[in-house]
Amino acid sequence: xxxxxxxxxxxxxxxxxxxxxxxxxxxxxxxxxxxxxxxxxxxxxxxxxxxxxxxxxxxxxxxxxxxxxxxxxxxxxxxxxxxxxxxxxxxxxxxxxxxxxxxxxxxxxxxxxxxxxxxxxxxxxxxxxxxxxxxxxxxxxxxxxxxxxxxxxxxxxxxxxxxxxxxxxxxxxxxxxxxxxxxxxxxxxxxxxxxxxxxxxxxxxxxxxxxxxxxxxxxxxxxxxxxxxxxxxxxxxxxxxxxxxxxxxxxxxxxxxxxxxxxxxxxxxxxxxx
Numbered sequence: 001x002x003x004x005x006x007x008x009x010x011x012x013x014x015x016x017x018x019x020x021x022x023x024x025x026x027x028x029x030x031x032x033x034x035x036x037x038x039x040x041x042x043x044x045x046x047x048x049x050x051x052x053x054x055x056x057x058x059x060x061x062x063x064x065x066x067x068x069x070x071x072x073x074x075x076x077x078x079x080x081x082x083x084x085x086x087x088x089x090x091x092x093x094x095x096x097x098x099x100x101x102x103x104x105x106x107x108x109x110x111x112x113x114x115x116x117x118x119x120x121x122x123x124x125x126x127x128x129x130x131x132x133x134x135x136x137x138x139x140x141x142x143x144x145x146x147x148x149x150x151x152x153x154x155x156x157x158x159x160x161x162x163x164x165x166x167x168x169x170x171x172x173x174x175x176x177x178x179x180x181x182x183x184x185x186x187x188x189x190x191x192x193x194x195x196x197x198x199x200x201x202x203x204x205x206x207x208x209x210x211x212x213x214x215x216x217x218x219x220x221x222x223x224x225x226x227x228x229x230x231x232x233x234x235x236x237x238x239x240x241x242x243x244x245x246x247x248x249x250x251x252x253x254x255x256x257x258x259x260x261x262x263x264x265x266x267x268x269x270x271x272x273x274x
Contacts, residue, residue: 016264016265016267017264018120018260018261018264019118022118023118023120023121026117026118026121029117029121030121030124030125030128033121033122033124033125033126033129034125034128034129035129036125037100037125037126037129038129038132041129053136053137053140055092056085056088056089056092056137057085057140059084059088059092060081060084060085060088063084063205076207076209076232076238076239077238078150078232078236078238079148079150081144081148082144082145082148082150082236083207083232083236083238084204084205085141085144086141086231086232086235086236087202087203087204087205087228087231087232088204089134089137089138089141089231090162090163090166090224090227090228090231091199091202091204091224091228092133092137093130093133093134093137093166093170094166094169094170094195094224094227095195095199096130096133097126097127097130097167097170097171097174098170098173098174098177098191098195099191099192099195100126100127100130100174101123101124101126101127101170101171101174101175101177101178102123102174102177102178102181102187102188102191103178103181103188103191104122104123104125104126104174104178105119105122105123105178105179105181105182105270105274106181106182106185106188106274108122109274112270112271112274113271113274119263119267119270120175120260120263120264120267122178123171123174123175123178124171126174127167127170127171127174128167134163141235145235150236151237152235152237153237155233155234155237156234156235157234158230158233158234159231159234159235161230161249162227162230162231162234165223165226165227165230165248165249165252166224166227166252168252168253168255168256169223169224169227169248169251169252169255169256171256171259172252172254172255172256172257172258172259172260173255173259174259175256175259175260175262175263176258176259176262176263177191178263179262179263179266179267182266182269182270182273182274183269183273198222198224201218201219201222201225202219202222202224202225202228203219203225203228203229204228207238208225208229208241208244209239216244220243220244220247220248221251222248223248223249223251223252223255224248225244225248226244226245226246226247226248226249226251227248227252229241229244229245229248230245230248233245
C-alpha cells in the first residue's frame with residue numbers, strides 16, 4: 001500500500017538543518033538518480049565499464065615510466081605500479097565525483113525549476129553512481145595483486161572506512177562547488193584546474209614518508225592525503241601515519257557537514273538563479 005504525506009513548502013531564511021526524514025522519504029528518488037546516472041555514463045559506449053579502469057590504468061603506465069624509471073621515485077617497498085594504482089583508485093573517484101557533482105545542478109536545470117524534491121539528491125546521486133566505477137577499479141586492483149603475487153594483510157578490513165572517507169570528502173567539496181556553480185558559472189572551468197593542482201598536493205605519485213617534515217602539515221590539511229595513504233595501507237600493507245589518517249577522516253566529515261549546511265543555506269535560491 002502506497003504511503004502518502006502532506007508537503008508544505010514555506011519561504012525560509014538563514015541556515016537550515018538537514019531534514020533526514022525528508023531524505024528518507026525520497027530514498028527511492030535517490031535510487032532512480034543513481035541508476036539513471038549509471039545508464040547515461042555507459043550508454044552507447046563500446047567499452048562500457050572498462051572506462052572505469054582505463055583512466056587510472058593509463059595514468060599508472062605514464063607515471064610508472066616518468067616517476068619510477070626516469071625519476072626513480074621510491075614506493076615504500078611495494079612494486080611502483082601497485083603503489084601508484086592503489087593511490088589512483090581513490091583519487092580518480094574523488095576527481096570524477098567533484099567534477100560531476102559540481103555541475104549536476106546546472107545539468108538538471110529543467111527538473112529543478114518545475115518540481116520540488118530535496119535538491120541535495122542530485123549531486124549525491126552523481127557521487128553514489130561512481131561506486132560502480134570504484135568497484136570495477138578495485139576488482140582490477142585485485143588482479144594486479146595476483147599478478148605481482150602481493151599478499152593482502154588483515155589491514156584490508158579498514159578499506160570500507162577509507163571508502164567512506166573518500167565519499168564524504170568528495171561529497172562535501174562537490175556540494176559546495178555545485179552551490180557556487182548555480183550563481184557563478186565559471187566554477188566549471190576552475191574545477192578541472194583545481195583538481196589537477198590537488199593531485200600534486202596528494203601523495204598519489206609519491207609516498208608521504210618522502211615529504212619533508214616542514215611540508216607535511218600543509219599536505220595533512222588535504223583530507224584526500226590520508227585517504228590515499230589509507231588505501232595503500234589497506235590494500236598493500238604500507239606503513240601509515242595514524243595521525244594523518246585521523247586528521248583526514250575528521251577533515252572529510254567536517255567538509256561534508258560544511259557542504260551540507262552551505263547547500264541548505266543557498267538551496268532556496270536555486271530555482272530563481274539556475
